[in-house]
Structure formats: C-alpha cells, structure tokens
Amino acid sequence: MTLINTLFRYSHFRLTANRVSSIAINNLKAQHKSYSIDLKKDQVKMASEKLLPQIFKFVDQNVDSYKKLLKEAVAIPSVSCDVTYRDDCIRMVHWMQDKLKEVGATSELRDVGFQTIDGKEVKLPPVLVGVLGNDSKKNTICIYGHLDVQPALKSDGWETEPFELQERNGKLYGRGSTDDKGPVLGWLHAINAYKGVGEELPVNLKFVFECMEESGSEGLDALLIEQLKPEGFFNTVDYVCISDNYWLGTTKPCITYGLRGISYYFLEVECAKMDLHSGVYGGTVHEAMSDLIYLMDQLVDKDGKILISGIYDSVAPLTENEKKLYTTIDFDPEAYRKSIGADKLAQNGVKEQLLMHRWRYPSLSLHGIEGAAFQPGAKTVIPGKVIGKFSIRLVPNQEPEEIEQLVFDYINKKWKERGSPNKMRITAQSGRAWTENPDHPHYQAAARATKLIYQTDPDMSREGGSIPVTITLQEASGKNVLLLPMGAGDDMAHSQNEKINVRNYIEGIKLFAAYLYEVGKLPK
Amino acid sequence: MTLINTLFRYSHFRLTANRVSSIAINNLKAQHKSYSIDLKKDQVKMASEKLLPQIFKFVDQNVDSYKKLLKEAVAIPSVSCDVTYRDDCIRMVHWMQDKLKEVGATSELRDVGFQTIDGKEVKLPPVLVGVLGNDSKKNTICIYGHLDVQPALKSDGWETEPFELQERNGKLYGRGSTDDKGPVLGWLHAINAYKGVGEELPVNLKFVFECMEESGSEGLDALLIEQLKPEGFFNTVDYVCISDNYWLGTTKPCITYGLRGISYYFLEVECAKMDLHSGVYGGTVHEAMSDLIYLMDQLVDKDGKILISGIYDSVAPLTENEKKLYTTIDFDPEAYRKSIGADKLAQNGVKEQLLMHRWRYPSLSLHGIEGAAFQPGAKTVIPGKVIGKFSIRLVPNQEPEEIEQLVFDYINKKWKERGSPNKMRITAQSGRAWTENPDHPHYQAAARATKLIYQTDPDMSREGGSIPVTITLQEASGKNVLLLPMGAGDDMAHSQNEKINVRNYIEGIKLFAAYLYEVGKLPK
Incomplete structure (x- = not known):
C-alpha cells in the first residue's frame, strides 16, 4: 500500500502516452501444463468436498x-x-x-x-x-x-x-x-x-x-x-x-x-527570483514564507476541522444503518493511541468517531514546504519561492472537481484579504x-x-x-x-x-x- | 561572507574544547627575509613620498x-x-x-x-x-x-x-x-x-x-x-x-x-513518535504541522512587522544625526528591487527606510521546517515531529538574552491559547x-x-x-x-x-x- 507517493487518477486525459509493446495479451498461448489436466471430471467433483x-x-x-x-x-x-x-x-x-x-x-x-x-x-x-x-x-x-x-x-x-x-x-x-x-x-x-x-x-x-x-x-x-x-x-x-x-x-x-480519495494541493508563493540572505534582505522584502504560512494556517483548526467553506456540504449523509456498523468493529482507540505515541487522539478518542473520521469524513493534512530550509542546522535564507503541500482525503459523494473549486475559491479569497504584493498560484491533483x-x-x-x-x-x-x-x-x-x-x-x-x-x-x-x-x- | 551557516557566539561557555597543538604562536621564529631590510632609514622615508x-x-x-x-x-x-x-x-x-x-x-x-x-x-x-x-x-x-x-x-x-x-x-x-x-x-x-x-x-x-x-x-x-x-x-x-x-x-x-546580530530559533512540535500515513491517520490525530504553522503565523505580519510583544522596546533610538547619514548613502531601491525580481519592496520602497530596516531595525524571517515533506512531488505523510526555523536579526542595544526571553514568553503564551495536546519546545542560538x-x-x-x-x-x-x-x-x-x-x-x-x-x-x-x-x- 502506498504511503509516500500517490498517483492521481480522476481523468484519463491526464494519462500520458506510454511505450508498451502492442502484442495483445490475449495472443499469449495458454501452453501451461495444468497439474490436474488428467483427472476425470467426476474425480474433480468428489475431491472438492474434502478439498479445503x-x-x-x-x-x-x-x-x-x-x-x-x-x-x-x-x-x-x-x-x-x-x-x-x-x-x-x-x-x-x-x-x-x-x-x-x-x-x-x-x-x-x-x-x-x-x-x-x-x-x-x-x-x-x-x-x-x-x-x-x-x-x-x-x-x-x-x-x-x-x-x-x-x-x-x-x-x-x-x-x-x-x-x-x-x-x-x-x-x-x-x-x-x-x-x-x-x-x-x-x-x-x-x-x-x-x-x-x-x-x-x-x-x-x-x-x-x-x-x-x-x-x-x-x-x-x-x-x-x-x-x-x-x-x-x-x-x-x-x-x-x-x-x-x-x-x-x-x-x-x-x-x-x-x-478515501485524495485531493492534493501545491500552493506556491514567490517573492523573489532567487533565495535571499536573511541578513542582507530581511526587512526589505515581503517574504514568501510568511504569506504561505498565513495561507496554510487558514486551512484547518487544531482539532482537525477543515475551515474551507462548504467542504462538508457534499459528504454522504450518515445513515442509521451505517452508524450501527461502527459499533461492532473491533478497534481499540487506546492501543491505537499508544502505537503512535500520541498524548491524546482527536475526536476525544471516541471509537466510532475515530473510525468515521478515518473512513467516511474528509481530513486535511499539512505535509510540508518545498523550497524552504529543511536541513538540520541553522540555515538563514529567505526562500524566494515556496510551495506548500497539503491534501484533503475525499470521501463518498465528494467530487474532486467540486472540492478543488472550493479550495481554490477559499485560497483566492484569503489571498485577497492578505493583500500581499507577491505572486500566488495553486494547483491540484485529485482522485476520488x-x-x-x-x-x-x-x-x-x-x-x-x-x-x-x-x-x-x-x-x-x-x-x-x-x-x-x-x-x-x-x-x-x-x-x-x-x-x-x-x-x-x-x-x-x-x-x-x-x-x-x-x-x-x-x-x-x-x-x-x-x-x-x-x-x-x-x-x- | 556567510550566507548559509552561521556560527553563534555570545557566550564563551558555548565554545567546545578543541584539540589544537599547544605550540605557542609567539614561538614562531621571524625568519622571513624582508625585501627592504637593507634599505637605509632615510631612503625609506624619501621613497614614501612617491611610494603609492x-x-x-x-x-x-x-x-x-x-x-x-x-x-x-x-x-x-x-x-x-x-x-x-x-x-x-x-x-x-x-x-x-x-x-x-x-x-x-x-x-x-x-x-x-x-x-x-x-x-x-x-x-x-x-x-x-x-x-x-x-x-x-x-x-x-x-x-x-x-x-x-x-x-x-x-x-x-x-x-x-x-x-x-x-x-x-x-x-x-x-x-x-x-x-x-x-x-x-x-x-x-x-x-x-x-x-x-x-x-x-x-x-x-x-x-x-x-x-x-x-x-x-x-x-x-x-x-x-x-x-x-x-x-x-x-x-x-x-x-x-x-x-x-x-x-x-x-x-x-x-x-x-x-x-546585525542574529537570534535563531528552533520551534519543535511533536504529535507522534513517527511519521504517519495521512490517509490512515488523518482525522484521528492533532497534527503537529498545523500547530507549528499556527505558531509561525503569529510571528510577523505581511509587511515584516514583528508581532512579538516588546521586541522593538530596546532598539537604539534613531538620532537626528544618524537619520541624516542615510540620506547621503548611494543606494537605488529600484535597481535593488529589480536585482531580486520582487514585484514590490517592503517599507514602500523608500530608500532611507529600506536602509534602516536592513541595518538598524530587527527583521524576522521564517526559514523553513525540518521534519516535514520538502521534496518535489506529492508526499502524503503526517510528520510526527517538525521543527520550525526562524530568526531575528538583532540590532544595537538588543541583548540576545533579552530577545530570547521575549520570544520564549510570546510563544509560550500563544501555545497556551492554542490549547493543543501536543508537545512544544523552543530553543535558541544567538549572537549580538x-x-x-x-x-x-x-x-x-x-x-x-x-x-x-x-x-x-x-x-x-x-x-x-x-x-x-x-x-x-x-x-x-x-x-x-x-x-x-x-x-x-x-x-x-x-x-x-x-x-x-x-x-x-x-x-x-x-x-x-x-x-x-x-x-x-x-x-x-
């Protein structure tokens, strides 16, 4: 199962041409020697009863x-x-x-x-x-x-x-x-x-x-x-x-x-055409990092509630039937908490809520920033261009196109409020x-x-x-x-x-x- | 001049023992053959007048x-x-x-x-x-x-x-x-x-x-x-x-x-003992990244004004004499702006203000995050522990100890307001x-x-x-x-x-x- 890299598919238009051979798979000759090929039909049937x-x-x-x-x-x-x-x-x-x-x-x-x-x-x-x-x-x-x-x-x-x-x-x-x-x-x-x-x-x-x-x-x-x-x-x-x-x-x-599906965002802010020395330039430029950090801070609250307007509107309603399903699932929140070394889980650690937030509700995670300092030590650069990465796990009834539009609209609104002279751009890749x-x-x-x-x-x-x-x-x-x-x-x-x-x-x-x-x- | 790495010195207690030889430098024998050793004193004096x-x-x-x-x-x-x-x-x-x-x-x-x-x-x-x-x-x-x-x-x-x-x-x-x-x-x-x-x-x-x-x-x-x-x-x-x-x-x-001096901060937030899959765990943990991004967003506004209480209090007052100095300095804001490819400079692009904010006022830059995704591509991890890096360029009359204390107090106050169950820690290295x-x-x-x-x-x-x-x-x-x-x-x-x-x-x-x-x- 993929942890790190995810391939996104929700439109075949995004598929790139490949260079596979054109030999049709159904031309493969079924030459294999089946081990039971000599068994009589009734022998097979009889054997099946005691087979497993x-x-x-x-x-x-x-x-x-x-x-x-x-x-x-x-x-x-x-x-x-x-x-x-x-x-x-x-x-x-x-x-x-x-x-x-x-x-x-x-x-x-x-x-x-x-x-x-x-x-x-x-x-x-x-x-x-x-x-x-x-x-x-x-x-x-x-x-x-x-x-x-x-x-x-x-x-x-x-x-x-x-x-x-x-x-x-x-x-x-x-x-x-x-x-x-x-x-x-x-x-x-x-x-x-x-x-x-x-x-x-x-x-x-x-x-x-x-x-x-x-x-x-x-x-x-x-x-x-x-x-x-x-x-x-x-x-x-x-x-x-x-x-x-x-x-x-x-x-x-x-x-x-x-x-769940995924809608992955690349949120780019640029303040200069190169990285700048924070001593020499600090105080004279509108830094891209502070703009990006501001935007990333608008996305989700400390309890994991997504702040993007309308994001929960299309989530499939929870039926009484589905609700019941969670109660019988074998899942121990305390063991789960300990296994990751967290002090406290979200959703107040309630089993059914945890399962629903893993499976049937969207979640938003902030993954990191490309273009900024990431090494150990005390790098003192003002990054010229940074790309914030975050993703939303999509759930049934959330269409990738709809979610991308909500996110774009929200970010554009917040960017306008910010009033920064820098360049901002957001793109997405999604799969339902x-x-x-x-x-x-x-x-x-x-x-x-x-x-x-x-x-x-x-x-x-x-x-x-x-x-x-x-x-x-x-x-x-x-x-x-x-x-x-x-x-x-x-x-x-x-x-x-x-x-x-x-x-x-x-x-x-x-x-x-x-x-x-x-x-x-x-x-x- | 150092761009990337900075060594911090404001206390000799931070110096580590080294292993240099104990041969005293003043034992070096001055055996060099000075090229002018044979010149007479008056010859030297006479030569000096036309020397340069x-x-x-x-x-x-x-x-x-x-x-x-x-x-x-x-x-x-x-x-x-x-x-x-x-x-x-x-x-x-x-x-x-x-x-x-x-x-x-x-x-x-x-x-x-x-x-x-x-x-x-x-x-x-x-x-x-x-x-x-x-x-x-x-x-x-x-x-x-x-x-x-x-x-x-x-x-x-x-x-x-x-x-x-x-x-x-x-x-x-x-x-x-x-x-x-x-x-x-x-x-x-x-x-x-x-x-x-x-x-x-x-x-x-x-x-x-x-x-x-x-x-x-x-x-x-x-x-x-x-x-x-x-x-x-x-x-x-x-x-x-x-x-x-x-x-x-x-x-x-x-x-x-x-x-300027520098006060460099390592702001660490931990939510889990390892990185977590954002699909599997998203929605069930209080993510360290959203806490860190929140804290980093409290530090500086879009115009570069530092939001840490009291940070400007000890800055050496600007005298009329010093103020005049900036007017005669040869500095072209437009050439400076173009050289870095910025759309607009801070301080409304005013020459004297730009120089003062480079030289005599503190600036705060957000450098990056260690422990988060930084690579190109769509990494989908929830980082377990992240370290935000930021620094303040120190100016005359700002003592590193005083500035560090102001930052620590401010961050601790903001952290309390946040109310996150995660672990937070901040450390600093400074030079005046x-x-x-x-x-x-x-x-x-x-x-x-x-x-x-x-x-x-x-x-x-x-x-x-x-x-x-x-x-x-x-x-x-x-x-x-x-x-x-x-x-x-x-x-x-x-x-x-x-x-x-x-x-x-x-x-x-x-x-x-x-x-x-x-x-x-x-x-x-």
Whole structure:
C-alpha cells in the first residue's frame, strides 16, 4: 500500500502516452501444463468436498518452504523510488515471472516506458502480466500485487538487516514481508497447494504484478486503460482481488470495501527570483514564507476541522444503518493511541468517531514546504519561492472537481484579504474515493473463506488511505473489486522493522486458497 | 561572507574544547627575509613620498599575474560544507601557506580538531596563522580572510565551469572569485607590490586564514579565544581588518562599521513518535504541522512587522544625526528591487527606510521546517515531529538574552491559547550585533585610502548580515575592527555566476596597499 507517493487518477486525459509493446495479451498461448489436466471430471467433483481440509494440511506441511521463498524475495532489494536499485526491481520482476511459470501460468513482461528523474529518462521496470487457466465455465479473478518496496537501511533503526528475512517470536521481519511480497507469494502458494493435493484450480486467474507501486505506479494506468483493456485482457475477468492492505487491529480479520480519495494541493508563493540572505534582505522584502504560512494556517483548526467553506456540504449523509456498523468493529482507540505515541487522539478518542473520521469524513493534512530550509542546522535564507503541500482525503459523494473549486475559491479569497504584493498560484491533483457494496456476492464469498480460516466473521472495513489502482481496475474491468488483507495492523509497512506474523502468512495462504474455492462456487 | 551557516557566539561557555597543538604562536621564529631590510632609514622615508603612485603603477603592470593567481586559487574546489571536498580544503590552506612564505611571512597550520557529521568525526581543515614583520615601531594589523567556498556545479545554472576562472566583459567569473579568494589574494598582491617597488611594508601584519567560514567557522572561536589569545598572538595587534563583504551598490565604495546580530530559533512540535500515513491517520490525530504553522503565523505580519510583544522596546533610538547619514548613502531601491525580481519592496520602497530596516531595525524571517515533506512531488505523510526555523536579526542595544526571553514568553503564551495536546519546545542560538565608531582614526585612515583610489568619499555603511568572527576578533584583540570590502554589490557571492569585476580586483589591490600605508601613518 502506498504511503509516500500517490498517483492521481480522476481523468484519463491526464494519462500520458506510454511505450508498451502492442502484442495483445490475449495472443499469449495458454501452453501451461495444468497439474490436474488428467483427472476425470467426476474425480474433480468428489475431491472438492474434502478439498479445503486437504489443502490446509498441505499448507501446514510446507511452512518451511513458504518462509524460504519469502526470504528469497525479500533478499532482492527492489526499492522503486531509488534508481540505483532499478536493476534489482527488474530482477525482482523476472524472479516472479519464473515463479508464475513454475505454477503453470503464461506471462509477459510489459514495457511501460520511462520516468523522468532530474531531467533524465530512466527506464521503468516492466509490469508482469499473467494468465492461468482459460476454462470458460470457471469464474476468472484478476489479482493485483506489487513487487517493489520502500527504502530500508539497518541504520534507519532496524534491529536486523532489512533485506534478510529473520524470524523472531513468530514474526518474519524484513522489508516487503507484508508490503507486498508476502501477500503476492501467498497467491503462488495457494495455487501450488491445489497442485500439491492433485486438484484443479476452481477459477481462472489473471495477474497484474507491478514494481513501481511505492513510487506512484508510473506507467501502470496507461498500461491498464490504454493497452490491456483494448486488447481484451479484462473481457473474461469476473472479479478483481487486491491483497495490499492490513487488518484494522492485530487479531480480527477484515475485508475492505472502501478507501478515501485524495485531493492534493501545491500552493506556491514567490517573492523573489532567487533565495535571499536573511541578513542582507530581511526587512526589505515581503517574504514568501510568511504569506504561505498565513495561507496554510487558514486551512484547518487544531482539532482537525477543515475551515474551507462548504467542504462538508457534499459528504454522504450518515445513515442509521451505517452508524450501527461502527459499533461492532473491533478497534481499540487506546492501543491505537499508544502505537503512535500520541498524548491524546482527536475526536476525544471516541471509537466510532475515530473510525468515521478515518473512513467516511474528509481530513486535511499539512505535509510540508518545498523550497524552504529543511536541513538540520541553522540555515538563514529567505526562500524566494515556496510551495506548500497539503491534501484533503475525499470521501463518498465528494467530487474532486467540486472540492478543488472550493479550495481554490477559499485560497483566492484569503489571498485577497492578505493583500500581499507577491505572486500566488495553486494547483491540484485529485482522485476520488472508492467504495463497493460489502453485501455483493464476491464479498460474501470472501467472508465465508475468512470465517473458515479464522472462525470469526470478518469486519467489513474501510480505510482512510488511497490505493489508486483500485479505481483504475474497477474502471478497466467494470467488475467488483475487493481488498483482502493478509497482514495485521501492526505490521509497520513502510517503517522500520516491517514484519508479517507467521500466523498471518500461513493462514493467509489458506485464506487465499479458500477464497479461490468460494469464488469458484459463485454462479458464472 | 556567510550566507548559509552561521556560527553563534555570545557566550564563551558555548565554545567546545578543541584539540589544537599547544605550540605557542609567539614561538614562531621571524625568519622571513624582508625585501627592504637593507634599505637605509632615510631612503625609506624619501621613497614614501612617491611610494603609492609607484605601487599603483606596479599593480597596473602586473594585472595578468594577479588574474593568473586567482585562477589558480579558484581551481581548487575548497567547498567546506561537503566532506568529499575536504582534501581540497586542506590543499587550499597549504597552497596559501606557500604564498605567504613567498612574500616572506612565517606561518603555522593550526589543528582545530574534528567536526561530527552523521555521527562520524571528520578532521577539520587547519587554520593558517601567519606573521609578517615584528618592528615594534610599526602598527600591527591583523587580517582575517577565508579560503573555502560555497558549493557550485555548472548544472546549477552557471554559464561556465564554476571552478575555472573566466573573464567576460571586464568580470572574472568563478566560485570564490569575490568570496573570499579575490580579497585574500588582494592582501598578498599588496604586500608583493611594496616588495616590487623595493619598499618596506609600513606595518606589521598578522594573518588568520580559515577554510570553514562557509560552514560555521567550526573550531575557529576556540582557536582564537582559547589558544591564540592566551599565547599572546593579539598582544601586538593594533587594528583588525576583514575584507569579506561588498559594496552596497555597484559604483560607490564603502567601509562597513556595523553588522546585525542574529537570534535563531528552533520551534519543535511533536504529535507522534513517527511519521504517519495521512490517509490512515488523518482525522484521528492533532497534527503537529498545523500547530507549528499556527505558531509561525503569529510571528510577523505581511509587511515584516514583528508581532512579538516588546521586541522593538530596546532598539537604539534613531538620532537626528544618524537619520541624516542615510540620506547621503548611494543606494537605488529600484535597481535593488529589480536585482531580486520582487514585484514590490517592503517599507514602500523608500530608500532611507529600506536602509534602516536592513541595518538598524530587527527583521524576522521564517526559514523553513525540518521534519516535514520538502521534496518535489506529492508526499502524503503526517510528520510526527517538525521543527520550525526562524530568526531575528538583532540590532544595537538588543541583548540576545533579552530577545530570547521575549520570544520564549510570546510563544509560550500563544501555545497556551492554542490549547493543543501536543508537545512544544523552543530553543535558541544567538549572537549580538556589532558596530564600531566610523569616526575612529582606523576608519579615517581607510577612508583616506579609499578616496585616493576611487576619488570619492566612501559611504560609511552597515550590513544586515552577521559575520560572527568580527565580534570574536573584537573580543580577542580588544582593538578596532574594520570591514574593507573589495567586491561590488552585484557579485552574487553564494549564487550562480559569482564574479569579481576586474576593476574591483585591481583597484582593490591598490586600496589594500594604500590602506596599509595610511594605517602605517597612524600614531603608534
């Protein structure tokens, strides 16, 4: 799941042309050797009745090999935001292609062109697009995952080397263990487990595995919308599943049916054509920083209430039904507070209010200032041009265009009140919120699978963050999209000492196998 | 002159122990071979009357060699803020030691210990301390200069390679040409010119040349105060001269008798023990950034008026006499405005008000925020801890302790009003303003020298910036300190395409020679 970089999609006009090959994905020859190809039809049916327990047993017998493979994947430092690791990213994609081949899938590496870094064009890692099974009687699931990771150095505060998977106290520590290499391998293992017990897969699978997710998924939108969709890749897809998020807490599983959108603002003020010495020029110029700080201080109050006029007007009204949903969710505000080391939470720390403000109300965060001093120490410059960064998480019924206009109008009004002679400019990039109906048969199938593994009904949860590919896949396929988390809420993705619990990894493999089984039973 | 890094000195208690050798500077044997040692006393006296015109002629005849030597000095990329150039800094100091030796000075490289960078100790370049002449009947001038430079890359926007001195349209372009290699070499050439015309130097000289000025002069304070002073280095010093600043404009010379001080603040707000995902946590925490932005917005209004209660109370009153001084100063607000590309200047662009707000009134600048997003792009983090940086330029009668207390009280009051549950902390580093009496005989001598070269009375100017070594040298020597600029106000020190005008360089050498002559005539 993306923490740092976010790709914004709410208009396809913003997609840039890419340079992918034009070889149609549906020309891929389905040459894979299905392991159950020789089984008679009735044998398959009979086997199915006892199938899942057999698969679970098989998974429990192969824990060591699953850990070994994750160790191998973690050892490739596929850091996408740092071009010095670009070869490792490419190696990672090739490694995964080999693994897909081993389970019998056909695949193709799709060129998605270049990214521009410091004025130079740098080749993007290819996107791995695969197909396993083309039985027209079976449902087809499109699975998305990512193979790249956030940067990590032991010196950042890791207890052990981040790219050496290490087991301590039932946890597997390593960069990418939970985000997203563990879940991606989970799909492989689940497929393999069917093979291991000599059974046919209950569904057809299509794969989209990228290696730029942590860096804005550059090139992916264009590939999905402008290439794969016209080529017919999504024609046979019935459901989309993404495992790239986490449980809300640490004990209770959940299935995620909503994400907030984002409207990101670049608020620029310029007072001079270069940075100025604060001794020499201080007192003689209208400083851009004080104008910017003034504008940024008009946006949100100390309790997080957004001060932009009309911003809450279009928020979907809270129904009694929805209100009830929050009361049953397993969420401990005190544990949450402690986990981040805050003295006091917002919303007076009330559970339902906290959940609603994470999921169904907009929030505004001030992220920082580009062009100003940011280094340790006592830099004494008057920045000539500064760009304040803030964003609003969008929620259902808030249209990006509408919100951008409200923000622009508000900032322009405040700027007029300020009466500064400096130059001000504001621009935005936005992507809308995403929700699905959790009562959809796809969600029910996933819920049955989850209950089978964890003996409890999963929470139907939303998340405050944004995974833009969710909307793109929804648009490209026109089908129901579901987020099926493998890891726990304390996995510290993006942070030091990222881990996945052995339990979440192993039960997660079973969960994926059960999910494939349950979706396989849905009417075609 | 320091733009970026400033070393703060107002209490010696803040000086850290250094590791310099304990060899006393006054043990240096004055073994230099003075070029005029064989001249008879009366010969010297007679020569003096026609001395300066001879010297000026000699200088005019040697322009090419002066350019050549500056080219050599500029070619050593002695960038002090980047340790990868540390060897070049050391090489630069050795190069200069050779040059001092060539003009007959004895010198010593003084070890000033280590600096800590990313937890590692890195050796500082030595400070070059020299002596030329020890005639007890002559005045002794202590000359300070620096050999290090700001970073520069052609790709920053230089028209030519920054470390290759290039002449275009009467200007010598290159990093360090004006800050401060040109002026430092100016002293060498002036000494050499006396030698060239077969004359004895009219003064004794002592030199302090460092190579860390652009990086806070690390180690220098301790060397001056704890080593050189106790060793008696300053016992014979009568005057201190620094050439490390610039004319106010581009045509009229000036002598500088005042600098503002600085009080630099680190304003820290913490809401969480780590950075948080703005999607996942936005709406549930009291964000540190909004608290910090609120506090920073309370400090100064759009016209630069400082809002801190009582901050103007101790500012030295403006006398009628001082007021008159500003009217005669050569300063063109419109040229100043255009040079920085501002739409409108503060103080309604009125010349006298602009000068007073640069020199004799405090100014407050907001520099930036450490810990927040600063990169290009759309980072979506909620910073856990942020440190706002701002500084107030101090002016005569403002005591750093008093100003710090006013700021602390004001911030604490505003913080209480805010009512945030987050943690707030403010710390400061300060150095007081410096002024000398421009009517002092030392200044009159320098003014006579300047008039001789430029046929105009120099402006007696102050500067808004801070050169902390000025105060340290004033304290260490107990003598009158004077700033004698060589370069013009448009030299773009620290910026792209730094240059020194050939005229300023060559006439500056004559100016230095004349200054030595005039100080030599002052009563002992």
